[in-house]
Amino acid sequence: SQKIEQNSEALNIQEGKTATLTCNYTNYSPAYLQWYRQDPGRGPVFLLLIRENEKEKRKERLKVTFDTTLKQSLFHITASQPADSATYLCALYTGGFKTIFGAGTRLFVKA
Amino acid sequence: NAGVTQTPKFQVLKTGQSMTLQCAQDMNHEYMSWYRQDPGMGLRLIHYSVGAGITDQGEVPNGYNVSRSTTEDFPLRLLSAAPSQTSVYFCASQGATGTGGANYEQYFGPGTRLTVT
Numbered sequence: 001s002q003k004i005e006q007n008s009e010a011l012n013i014q015e016g017k018t019a020t021l022t023c024n025y026t027n028y029s030p031a032y033l034q035w036y037r038q039d040p041g042r043g044p045v046f047l048l049l050i051r052e053n054e055k056e057k058r059k060e061r062l063k064v065t066f067d068t069t070l071k072q073s074l075f076h077i078t079a080s081q082p083a084d085s086a087t088y089l090c091a092l093y094t095g096g097f098k099t100i101f102g103a104g105t106r107l108f109v110k111a
Numbered sequence: 112n113a114g115v116t117q118t119p120k121f122q123v124l125k126t127g128q129s130m131t132l133q134c135a136q137d138m139n140h141e142y143m144s145w146y147r148q149d150p151g152m153g154l155r156l157i158h159y160s161v162g163a164g165i166t167d168q169g170e171v172p173n174g175y176n177v178s179r180s181t182t183e184d185f186p187l188r189l190l191s192a193a194p195s196q197t198s199v200y201f202c203a204s205q206g207a208t209g210t211g212g213a214n215y216e217q218y219f220g221p222g223t224r225l226t227v228t
Contacts, residue, residue, distance in 0.1 A: 032215060041221075042221060043115075043221050043222050044219050045219070046216040046217060049215050089154070091154075098156065098169070099156070101153035101154040
C-alpha cells in the first residue's frame with residue numbers, strides 16, 4: 001500500500017543544535033515534496049518545496065534533501081531555537097490534485 | 112487580507128445531527144480542499160474543488176457533501192453525524208500557476224474541532 005512515514009516519536013534537542021527530521025515513502029513517484037509546520041491548535045503552514053530533480057533546497061536555517069532512489073527526504077533546522085518547537089509535516093504531491101500528508105514529527109527544542 | 116477563515120472553531124454534535132462547516136478565502140484562489148486530521152494520522156483529503164461549480168471526492172468522502180457556488184466559499188456539510196467523524200477539519204486553498212495548474216503551496220485555515228457524541 002502507499003505510505004508516508006515520519007518518526008512518530010518526538011525529537012528533543014538542545015538549543016543551537018541541528019534538528020534532522022526524516023520522511024520516508026513507498027509506492028509513490030512524487031513530482032515534488034513539501035514540508036509544513038504545524039503549531040498546536042493551528043493549521044499547517046508551508047515551509048519548503050523540493051522537486052524530484054532537485055537534490056537539496058535551502059531557506060534561511062532550513063535545508064531539505066530529496067533522494068528519489070532511497071525514497072526519502074531529510075529536513076534540517078540548523079542553529080535550532082525554542083521557537084522552532086512544533087510538529088513538522090511531510091507532504092507528497094502525487095498528481096491529479098492529490099497531496100498525501102504524513103502524520104508529522106513533533107520537535108522540542110530546549111533552551 | 113484574512114487568508115483562509117473557518118467557522119466555527121469548535122462544535123459538539125449528537126449522532127444523527129447535521130451541520131455545515133464554513134470556509135472562505137480572500138486570495139482569489141481557484142483550488143480549495145477539505146481535510147480531516149486525526150491523532151497519529153496525516154491529513155486526509157475529504158473533498159476538493161478546482162473552481163466554482165466543480166468539486167470532486169478525495170480519499171475519505173463518505174458522510175460529507177460539498178458545493179462551490181463562488182470562488183471564495185467552500186462549505187462542508189455533514190449529513191448525519193457519526194462518532195467516527197469526530198476530528199479536526201481543515202480547509203485549504205491553492206492558487207493557480209501561469210499554465211493553469213495548481214500552485215504548490217497550500218494555505219490552511221485555523222481548523223474546526225468537531226466532537227460527535
